[in-house]
Amino acid sequence: MYSYYSPYAFLSFLLIIIINLFVDLPISFCADDPNYLACNQPFKCGDIENITYPFWTSDRPENCGHPDFKLECPDDNSAEIEFQSQTYRVVSIDHDDQKLRLATTTSWENNCPTDNISFPSNGLRYLDPLNQNITLFYQCPFIPELAATNKFVCSVNNTNENYFWRDSVGEFHPELSRCKLNVTVTFNQTLFGLGSQLNLGNILNEGFDVLYAVNASLCKECEGSGGACVYDRDTAQPKCFCLDGPSDGRCLTNRPASQPTVQPVNINIPMFLGEDDYRYTSCNSTFECGNIISVEYPFWGGKRPSHCGYPDFKLECLEDGDTRIDVNSRFRVLDINQENQTLRLTRRDVSGDLCSLRPANTSFNLDKLHYAPYDVNFTICYGCPSTNRSPLSCKLNNSDLFTSIHTAISSRLEQNPFYTSCRLCIEIPILQEAIDRRRFDPLIVEDASIVLEVLRDGFDVQYDGNVTYCSDCKNSGGQCGYDWTSRQFNCFCTYGFELTKCSVEGKGTYA
Numbered sequence: 001m002y003s004y005y006s007p008y009a010f011l012s013f014l015l016i017i018i019i020n021l022f023v024d025l026p027i028s029f030c031a032d033d034p035n036y037l038a039c040n041q042p043f044k045c046g047d048i049e050n051i052t053y054p055f056w057t058s059d060r061p062e063n064c065g066h067p068d069f070k071l072e073c074p075d076d077n078s079a080e081i082e083f084q085s086q087t088y089r090v091v092s093i094d095h096d097d098q099k100l101r102l103a104t105t106t107s108w109e110n111n112c113p114t115d116n117i118s119f120p121s122n123g124l125r126y127l128d129p130l131n132q133n134i135t136l137f138y139q140c141p142f143i144p145e146l147a148a149t150n151k152f153v154c155s156v157n158n159t160n161e162n163y164f165w166r167d168s169v170g171e172f173h174p175e176l177s178r179c180k181l182n183v184t185v186t187f188n189q190t191l192f193g194l195g196s197q198l199n200l201g202n203i204l205n206e207g208f209d210v211l212y213a214v215n216a217s218l219c220k221e222c223e224g225s226g227g228a229c230v231y232d233r234d235t236a237q238p239k240c241f242c243l244d245g246p247s248d249g250r251c252l253t254n255r256p257a258s259q260p261t262v263q264p265v266n267i268n269i270p271m272f273l274g275e276d277d278y279r280y281t282s283c284n285s286t287f288e289c290g291n292i293i294s295v296e297y298p299f300w301g302g303k304r305p306s307h308c309g310y311p312d313f314k315l316e317c318l319e320d321g322d323t324r325i326d327v328n329s330r331f332r333v334l335d336i337n338q339e340n341q342t343l344r345l346t347r348r349d350v351s352g353d354l355c356s357l358r359p360a361n362t363s364f365n366l367d368k369l370h371y372a373p374y375d376v377n378f379t380i381c382y383g384c385p386s387t388n389r390s391p392l393s394c395k396l397n398n399s400d401l402f403t404s405i406h407t408a409i410s411s412r413l414e415q416n417p418f419y420t421s422c423r424l425c426i427e428i429p430i431l432q433e434a435i436d437r438r439r440f441d442p443l444i445v446e447d448a449s450i451v452l453e454v455l456r457d458g459f460d461v462q463y464d465g466n467v468t469y470c471s472d473c474k475n476s477g478g479q480c481g482y483d484w485t486s487r488q489f490n491c492f493c494t495y496g497f498e499l500t501k502c503s504v505e506g507k508g509t510y511a
Helices: 007-023 034-039 174-178 200-206 216-224 278-282 432-438 448-456 467-475
Strands: 043-045 048-051 071-075 078-083 086-094 099-104 125-127 131-138 162-166 181-188 208-212 228-232 237-242 245-247 287-289 292-295 315-317 323-327 329-337 342-347 369-371 375-382 399-406 424-431 459-463 479-483 488-493 496-498
Touching: 034 228, 034 237, 043 071, 048 086, 099 200, 181 200, 181 208, 216 228, 216 237, 278 479, 278 488, 287 315, 292 329, 342 448, 375 432, 375 448, 424 432, 424 448, 424 459, 432 448, 467 479, 467 488
Parallel strands: none
Antiparallel strands: 043 048, 071 078, 078 086, 086 099, 099 208, 125 208, 131 162, 131 181, 228 237, 237 245, 287 292, 315 323, 323 329, 329 342, 342 459, 369 459, 375 399, 375 424, 479 488, 488 496
């Protein structure tokens, strides 16, 4: 049997190879990518080290960070940042939790503020829920009811009758209206000092926490693979740059910069000649970790690259077999019900005893996550006045703990007069079923272990990630994914990608 090869077909195939030799020649064949070289190293500013994207300084190219997060380094001991013409001192940077601790540039050891201290929030930066406002009242008459609990020492205009009032408590004490001056100060409530009087100098110098949102999941994936995050002004999003140029989320090679090696030329033979699209192949895998198995879109992590899922839905498999997700705060994933689009989460700090529980509200990014209708709020209060409610056996900073339940997840503590008299109250979502099953009254429970059991059962959140599109894509033979640059759903097919589902004809986009 004879075969006949058309010379035109052979010449066409040869032309494709020649074109790809020149078009797809890697940058590393000649030199390392300049964006990578400029931005791949962490830097130091003042006494803060290992700083990376979204921060940058005048010593680095502007695209090494987000325009709103430029740092100034006036000396070896201080770092500063400006938001809306107000300069703040940077106390610390937590890249893992995407958190800045800021304070004013004034030292308050021997002074007291006479101007309001606040922070301008926007879509990229916003105050941590742990922050609170206090109002400082100066030049007041003597107020016996507040002298033991609400007085602080500070000389303003030669008077020492000064009082503070926490805004969360509610309306001011009527006698405070007789004070000559008042200012409002934002602070982190964990610095307040439970059971003690106000240490104003410490609170003002330690500052308050600000959360920032700049697609950190992409940068973690990029930097973890040896790449550098660079700000793309066209899309207003971070982009991953590797030694050989930009990538779609992570670097495939990790050789040292400027290493004099010559890599093989990448010949990009079209998919119709036999090779499936790499995105289709890579997203065909599932996330597996301990009892969390067979997880697909919108999640990514493990063997699933970043283009296989929604940016905020990265899963991490820890050494102990637990699965973790980072949505503003880190949570342990107890279960994923992909049919009902439900995540069961629990706080990471409930693995210890109740005394080691961080006194902080549970919060997460609500853009694509929503509390389930059967969640309720579990409230723990510290430093409450004498009451007929029984405190738990566990104490924190010599302060009894009291618990209660809110039947609505959106309820506000300020509406209940009991809570407003406590030093600090936090809310943690739980399952109503967890309480019903144990048949206990949270108002009189005295066993901390029961409280921990309820907290460890977690709470449910419902997620959204264009799952309807994903069903259409899967039914057409494709694999679901996400374009982080255009911020839209993609259906990866054997021949390329489509916006919703694979075509019968097998014609799509090869970019």
